[in-house]
Amino acid sequence: MSNWDIVIVGGGIAGASLGAEVAGKRRTLIIEAEDHCGYHSTGRSAAFFLESYGGPQVAKLSSASAAFLANPTADFADGSFLHKRGGIHLSEGDWPEVPADVTAYRIDRAELDRVVPGLKPHWIKALVEPGCADIDVAALHAGFLRKFRKRGGEVRTSARFESAAFDGQNWTIRLADGSELSANILVDAAGAWADEVAERSGVRRLGIAPKRRTMVQLRVGQTGLKELPLIDDAEGRFYFKGETDNSIWLSPHDEIESDPCDAAPEEIDIATAIDRFQGVVDWPVERVERTWAGLRSFAPDRLPVYGFDTQVSGFFWCAGQGGFGIQTSPAAGKLAASVLLAEEPDPSVAHIDPAVFAPSRFG
Incomplete structure (x- = not known):
């Protein structure tokens, strides 16, 4: 022993x-x-990396992690783990909210149309979180x-x-x-x-409690998407971000109860993700390139x-x-x-x- x-x-x-x-x-x-x-x-x-995610107590941990993720010590890594992308929280009604210490600002519809071309008209308010970034x-x-x-x-x-x-x-x-x-x-x-x-x-x-989260990589009839900000719904029904010039990573922001397991996506959740996405922008969906799922565990x-x-x-x-x-x-x-x-x-x-x-x- x-x-x-x-x-x-x-x-x-x-x-x-x-x-x-x-x-x-x-x-x-x-x-x-x-x-x-x-x-x-x-x-x-x-x-x-989305500092506002998880609420005010979790945001303290995220904020305290930001400096290291952006500039790790030389003995840990050769460079930053972050690639700045920016995030946009969309709303059909009230202004989206983030914890008080998180940097964010409102933008009007004209600016929103420039950043997200083809956005459908019922998305009337948006909050930009500039610190959002991809993590390696x-x-x-x-x-x-x-x-x-x-x-x-x-x-x-x-x-x-x-x-x-x-x-x-x-x-x-x-x-x-x-x-x-x-x-x-x-x-x-x-x-x-x-x-x-x-x-x-x-x-x-x-x-x-483990909760299944579904991810879909979609090829769409829109280009210039590689640096597209993370786009999410203030009500927590979807998020997507650019992956390549004409593909995105998309999730229906699902939290499906699950036993601990090697999680796999289900067809209904993939369909739900695509349906919600089509309610956000007018980009044609050309094909599903890949799908996967993982378990998020919450107290x-x-x-x-x-x-x-x-x-x-x-x-x-x-x-x-x-x-x-x-x-x-x-x-x-x-x-x-x-x-x-x-x-x-x-x-x-x-x-x-x-x-x-x-x-x-x-x-």
């Missing part, structure tokens, strides 16, 4: 970003069920794993978690192949499987969960990142690490109250 200070279940963006912060201070192992890390939600992200998710995730390994962390793939038992001081962790590990702290960064990992560890579920109050379980002291939650796990990962990793290690937080997150994200909020 191999012995560790910390074992993290899950090698996606949550486990990798936290692991990168703690590996240099504790003997840390990441176990990942798949044959490579980031196979599920992390590898299927729509890959954009693969490079960011790889950077966290590289930092984790450089600091002495170890990653084991094809290592499916089976169960764990806590004796008050140490965990005995059993993998699906029958092998066992020992650790002082067990971190649940298992994404859609977070509640399942908790239950198999004798820890009560928090209600972390009951839709805030992430970072902290020790209230009943089992050696169990640490790092789960419920919803659709904002990528864009908040630099700050979330540092904030969660400060709680896990009982250390002063990094200055970049010192203004954020970790109690807002603690599992104790669920009673």
